Amino acid sequence: MRxxxxxxxxxxxxxxxxxxxRALHTELLRRxxxxxxxxxxxxxxxxxVLLDGLADxxxxxxxLTTAVVPPAPPxxxxxxxxxxxxDGPDLADVAAHWGVTPREVARIHADTEFSVAFCGFAPxxxxxxxxxxxxxxxxxxxxxxxxxxxAVALAGPYTGVYPRSSxxxxxxxxxxxxxxxxHTRVPAALLSPGTRVRFVPxxxx
Amino acid sequence: MTDRALGVVRAGALTTxxxxxxxxxxxxxxxxxxxxxxxAAALVNRLVGNAPEAAVLETTLNGCALRPRSAVTVxxxxxxxxxxxxxxxxxxGAPLRVPAGxxxxxxxxxxxxxxxxxxxxxxxxxxxxxxxxxxLLSGLGPPPLTDGTVLPLGRAxxxxxxxxxxxxxxxxxxxxxxxTPGPRDDWFTPAAVRAFTxxxxxxxxxxxxxxxxxxxxxxxxxxxxxxxxxxxxxGAVQVPPxxxxxxxxxxxxxxxxxxxxxxxxxADLPAAAQAVPGTPVRFVxxxxx
Numbered sequence: 379m380r381x382x383x384x385x386x387x388x389x390x391x392x393x394x395x396x397x398x399x400r401a402l403h404t405e406l407l408r409r410x411x412x413x414x415x416x417x418x419x420x421x422x423x424x425x426x427v428l429l430d431g432l433a434d435x436x437x438x439x440x441x442l443t444t445a446v447v448p449p450a451p452p453x454x455x456x457x458x459x460x461x462x463x464x465d466g467p468d469l470a471d472v473a474a475h476w477g478v479t480p481r482e483v484a485r486i487h488a489d490t491e492f493s494v495a496f497c498g499f500a501p502x503x504x505x506x507x508x509x510x511x512x513x514x515x516x517x518x519x520x521x522x523x524x525x526x527x528x529a530v531a532l533a534g535p536y537t538g539v540y541p542r543s544s545x546x547x548x549x550x551x552x553x554x555x556x557x558x559x560x561h562t563r564v565p566a567a568l569l570s571p572g573t574r575v576r577f578v579p580x581x582x583x
Numbered sequence: 584m585t586d587r588a589l590g591v592v593r594a595g596a597l598t599t600x601x602x603x604x605x606x607x608x609x610x611x612x613x614x615x616x617x618x619x620x621x622x623a624a625a626l627v628n629r630l631v632g633n634a635p636e637a638a639v640l641e642t643t644l645n646g647c648a649l650r651p652r653s654a655v656t657v658x659x660x661x662x663x664x665x666x667x668x669x670x671x672x673x674x675x676g677a678p679l680r681v682p683a684g685x686x687x688x689x690x691x692x693x694x695x696x697x698x699x700x701x702x703x704x705x706x707x708x709x710x711x712x713x714x715x716x717x718x719l720l721s722g723l724g725p726p727p728l729t730d731g732t733v734l735p736l737g738r739a740x741x742x743x744x745x746x747x748x749x750x751x752x753x754x755x756x757x758x759x760x761x762x763t764p765g766p767r768d769d770w771f772t773p774a775a776v777r778a779f780t781x782x783x784x785x786x787x788x789x790x791x792x793x794x795x796x797x798x799x800x801x802x803x804x805x806x807x808x809x810x811x812x813x814x815x816x817x818g819a820v821q822v823p824p825x826x827x828x829x830x831x832x833x834x835x836x837x838x839x840x841x842x843x844x845x846x847x848x849x850a851d852l853p854a855a856a857q858a859v860p861g862t863p864v865r866f867v868x869x870x871x872x
Contacts, residue, residue, distance in 0.1 A: 382766035385846030386872045388816045390766045419609040421814030423838050428814025430609070497612040498812060498838030501721050505812070542722065561711045561723065567611045 379447070381439035388430040389439055395425070396495055396507060401450040402427050403571060422496045422571045424505070455574055457491070460539065462530050462577040464488075466550035468518070472532060475515045483551060484579060486513070492537055492575040497567070502541035502559025504569035511535060521547030528554045530577065539569075552577070586652040587736040589702060592686060593648035594728040599717035599792075600706050601699075602638040608712055609837040613723065615817060616716040617833050619792060619856035620697055623661035626749055627701035630658035630678045632740055637705030638715040640728070642698045644859075646689035647728065649700070653683045655736065656703040660751055662695030662857055676751055695754030695857035704737035719792050720834040754857040758786065760830065760847045761869045762820060767810070767842035771822070775802040779820075779828065779844060780868045787827070788860035793836075794821075794829040795855045797864055801826025802844060812838045818847035820866070828866070830855055 379402070380392045393399050403422040406429065409415035415438075418431025432438060464484035473480040492508035509532075517533045522545060525531070529540045531548035540546060541558035554577075558568050569575065591598075601624060604617025618624035624639050640647065646664055651657075658678050659666050666675050667688045673679045681687050689698055708715050708725045717724040728734075768776055784799030802822050815821065819831045821841045830847055832855065845866065847855070858864070 383763070383871055384766050384816055384843070385763055385818060386848065388846075390813060418606055419814075421609045421837060423813040424811035426811075426813040428609075428816070430814070430816050431606075496812070496838065497610060498836065499612060501608075501611055501613045501723060503612050566712065571610055 379442060379445070381442045383435060383439065384428070384430075387432050387435055388428065389432060389435045389442075391427045391429065391442060393425060393427075397450070398447070399423065399425055399427055400495070400572070401447050404450045405447045423498070424495065455572065457574045457576050458568060459576050459578050460530075460554045460556045461580045462488070462552045462554045463581045464552040464579060466530065466552045468549040469551050472515055472549050472551055476513055487537070487551065488577050488579050492577075494569045494571050494573040494575065495536070496571050497569070499538075500541055500544060500559075502567040502569065503538055504571075504573065504575075506537040506575055507535055509535065509537065515549050517547040518549060521545055525550065526553070528556070530554055585735075586683070587704065587707075587738070588652045589655075589706070589734045589736055590650040590652065591647065591728045591730060591732040591734065592650050593688075594730050594732065595642050595645050595647035597643035598647045598728040599641050599719070600638050600708055600725050600734070601641045601716045602714055603636050604716050604833060605712045605714035605718075605723070609814065612721070612837050613712065614718050614720050614834050614837060616714065616718040616724065618699065618716075619833055620661050620699065620853040622853050623697075623699045623751060624701075626751060627658040627660040627699045628705075630660070630676075630749065631656045631701045631703045633701055633703065633705050634740070637701065637737065638708070639702075640700040640706065642689060642692075642700070644696055645691040646698060647700070648686060648688045650686050651681055651683060651702070651736075655681055656739070657681050657687060658701050659689055659698055661697050661699040662692035662754060664692050664698050665690035676749065694859075696859055697856055702736055703739035707735040707737040718834050720836060752854070754859070755854045755862060758854055758858040758862050758864045760851045760855065760864065760866050762845035762847050762866050763869060763871045764845050765843075768844050770804055770806040770810070770842040771844055772803045772805045775804075776844070778802065780866050784828070784864040784866070786858045786860050786862040786864055790860065792832055792834040794831050795858070797828050797830070799827065799864070802828065804842070806842075810840055810842050812840045815839045815843060816846060818849055818852055819843040820845045820847060832856065
């Protein structure tokens with residue numbers, strides 16, 4: 379674990395794997411919950427956790443380099459089920475990358491349990507991990523200027539669902555009617571770091 | 584609608600509602616947002632007797648024109664500009680009374696980019712996650728003003744302004760941004776890191792509330808592999824594939840996949856918000872506090 383200073387009041391803590399990032403994130407949330415860590419933002423990502431708004435980042439950095447982070451507890455949280463139609467325009471391209479039929483893409487994807495590694499890009503957009511590395515796919519060479527809300531998409535090791543229409547370069551494999559983000563709802567985000575997710579095929583797909 | 588309202592006669596190039604923003608939600612992908620020139624927004628709020636968290640208007644380059652439906656106290660600050668009420672010149676940077684139905688015109692910025700308009704009671708649009716700020720990256724908060732928009736106003740407090748006029752910093756002729764290195768300075772060649780803090784840059788016209796883009800020497804990467812997305816802070820200097828540093832401002836994305844070479848001191852960001860395209864920029868390395 380390496381704690382890199384970021385500006386005057388933030389730390390970027392680097393770990394070796396997504397699983398370690400999850401464990402560190404869990405531990406930092408626990409410390410904040412019990413009042414021993416005062417911080418404005420805790421932002422987990424692929425291999426890092428950012429702590430922003432720290433009173434004494436240097437002290438925390440030296441403490442963290444020797445800290446023993448307990449492994450993250452088993453995922454106890456409820457599974458969020460997202461109904462999906464595997465009807466995306468890039469389904470055939472993804473099938474070609476994987477070396478399977480489009481129907482197989484849908485089966486493999488729907489048989490996978492995902493979890494939200496981190497959020498970003500847009501409010502309510504979760505980077506979901508769970509597919510084995512052999513199913514990594516590249517981004518599209520040319521991003522689309524408008525990806526519709528509810529598009530279920532793949533890029534690199536991640537699956538994501540576009541919370542609202544936006545430009546995007548991910549491979550679109552399906553569509554969900556679930557509302558990923560609604561600021562009038564509590565919580566506004568359906569998915570947050572750590573949430574377990576399953577895609578449930580509906581319709582003729 | 585009640586007469587506690589403000590009609591928008593001329594929205595200007597880009598006028599948004601801004602307050603202190605919505606920090607604390609970065610882990611959900613929600614930018615902090617809020618007034619780019621925070622001290623200017625705070626000052627105009629004080630001038631009209633508003634609380635610091637009251638929402639104000641932030642204009643961009645060419646001001647806006649407003650018609651309150653009831654008499655209000657208004658103050659205009661930030662980028663200096665000509666201010667008129669029904670065509671008569673009135674004071675910039677001081678509280679002024681605008682009668683019901685009168686036309687307040689906030690003119691084009693004489694220098695700087697963003698003027699701030701505080702109205703007694705504050706702009707009272709519905710808050711989203713505790714803030715009324717327009718977030719141009721993710722579309723949270725009220726949309727930018729358009730001609731004909733009617734904005735609700737809050738109830739004016741009985742607080743009297745504690746200042747009549749207040750000095751405000753002039754927009755910068757040269758933007759000097761103090762930076763602390765990292766967290767990814769080691770992803771660049773030593774020559775690039777030297778160039779970053781010794782060569783001249785200019786503010787690019789492509790700058791916006793998301794980032795201050797610069798033109799100048801491209802920074803060459805020493806590490807060319809892809810950086811896994813990681814959290815980024817306000818003031819982070821991110822270097823996209825074209826090598827030109829971008830200083831992240833209030834509407835910046837909460838995670839990013841390009842390396843951050845350095846972070847600008849928060850105290851220097853209000854000046855960045857007022858630097859017009861073409862302004863010379865110098866990044867000066869300072870020790871971490």
